[in-house]
Amino acid sequence: QSALTQPASVSGSPGQSVTISCTGTSTDVGSYSLVSWYQQHPGKAPKLMIFMVTKRPSGVSSRFSGSKSGNTASLTISGLQPEDEADYYCCSYVGGTTIVAFGGGTRLTVL
Amino acid sequence: QLVQSGAEVKKPGESLKISCKGSGYNFPNFWIAWVRQTPGKGLEWMASIFPDNSQTRYSPSFQGQVTISADKSTSTAYLQWHSLKASDTGMFYCAILWMAPNYYFDVWGQGTLVTVSS
Numbered sequence: 001q002s003a004l005t006q007p008a009s010v011s012g013s014p015g016q017s018v019t020i021s022c023t024g025t026s027t028d029v030g031s032y033s034l035v036s037w038y039q040q041h042p043g044k045a046p047k048l049m050i051f052m053v054t055k056r057p058s059g060v061s062s063r064f065s066g067s068k069s070g071n072t073a074s075l076t077i078s079g080l081q082p083e084d085e086a087d088y089y090c091c092s093y094v095g096g097t098t099i100v101a102f103g104g105g106t107r108l109t110v111l
Numbered sequence: 112q113l114v115q116s117g118a119e120v121k122k123p124g125e126s127l128k129i130s131c132k133g134s135g136y137n138f139p140n141f142w143i144a145w146v147r148q149t150p151g152k153g154l155e156w157m158a159s160i161f162p163d164n165s166q167t168r169y170s171p172s173f174q175g176q177v178t179i180s181a182d183k184s185t186s187t188a189y190l191q192w193h194s195l196k197a198s199d200t201g202m203f204y205c206a207i208l209w210m211a212p213n214y215y216f217d218v219w220g221q222g223t224l225v226t227v228s229s
Contacts, residue, residue, distance in 0.1 A: 036215035038154075045204055045222050046154070051215040089154055093214040097171050100214055102154040 003101035004029065004090055011109040017078040020106045022090030023071060028101065030071040034093035037066060037075045040105075041086045049088075050075060077108070085110040113143075113205050113220035120226045121195050128191040129223045131205030138186035139163035144208035144216060145179060145190045149201040159208050160188060195227045 005023040012018040022035065029035060033053045038046035048057050050066035053073060063078045073092070077084055090103040116130040131143065144159040157173040160166065162181035169179070176199075178191040188205055203223045206216040 032214075034212075034214045038216070045219040046206075046216070047219070048215060048217055051209075052213060057217075091154075091215065097168075098156075099159075099168060099170070100156050102156070104153050 003094060003098075004092055004103035006088075006090060006103040006106045008104075009107045009109065011111055012077075012080045013111045014080050014082065016080050017076060018080060018108065020075045020077075020088050020090075020108070022073040022075070022092075022103050024073075024092055024094075024101075025071055028071075028092045028094040029068065029073050032093045032095075033068065035066065035068060035073040036091045037064075038089045038091065039084075039086045040089065046089060080110050082110050084108060113207070113218055115203075115205060115220040115223045118224040118226070120228070123194075123196055123227055123229055125195050125227075126191070126193050127195055127225065128189050129203060129225065131188045131190075131220050133186045133188070133207075136207075139183045142208040142210050143181060143188040144206050145177075145188075146204045146206060146216070147173075147201045148204065148222075157203075158190070159210070162186075162188065195225075197227050197229075199225060200227045201225060 035053050037050040040046045053068045054066045065076050087105050089105045094101045114132050139162045142159050145157045147155045158169045158179040160179045160181045181188040205220040207218045
């Protein structure tokens with residue numbers, strides 16, 4: 001069982017926006033602005049999309065944005081494109097000896 | 112970039128060491144992490160090492176089960192098992208891990224599939 005909770009699946013049509021949530025607790029997501037998001041296409045390695053809640057690495061489309069409210073972080077993908085269909089994982093600093101924990105992942109389907 | 116060693120098929124009780132070679136950056140000065148991916152448990156951080164001084168951090172879930180190491184001279188990090196179990200089956204990724212104050216996985220290797228079966 002993952003430390004962070006994500007919906008198993010979300011879907012949207014091309015051009016629409018979708019939001020994927022990542023719920024933790026007051027001791028991880030709620031306490032630190034250290035949430036990152038990763039995109040993983042089938043058979044490929046994960047790719048960093050967002051770090052420190054809202055920051056985008058160079059080369060990542062501005063259609064991807066992150067936010068946080070309380071114990072829940074969110075990844076929003078606007079202007080959905082077919083190539084956005086993938087699994088998305090959140091990750092947060094949790095402190096102590098565990099350091100970081102991942103969410104269980106969300107399968108995004110572009111209809 | 113990070114380039115990992117190839118897929119492995121092993122029997123329970125055997126030992127294994129997989130590798131991750133870094134290039135194009137100052138390998139000794141960046142933490143390298145190993146992350147396991149399984150269908151049942153998703154992504155899990157296992158361990159990290161700072162190659163310059165070999166400082167290590169282990170997830171409590173993997174402490175004592177694996178050994179992480181690195182060789183600065185060859186810019187290579189390793190993950191080792193001394194006695195594999197069927198439950199060690201999975202895909203293993205190495206990644207550059209930005210530690211304090213950032214905590215995120217930056218560049219990832221292509222993955223090494225480990226299958227443990229009798």
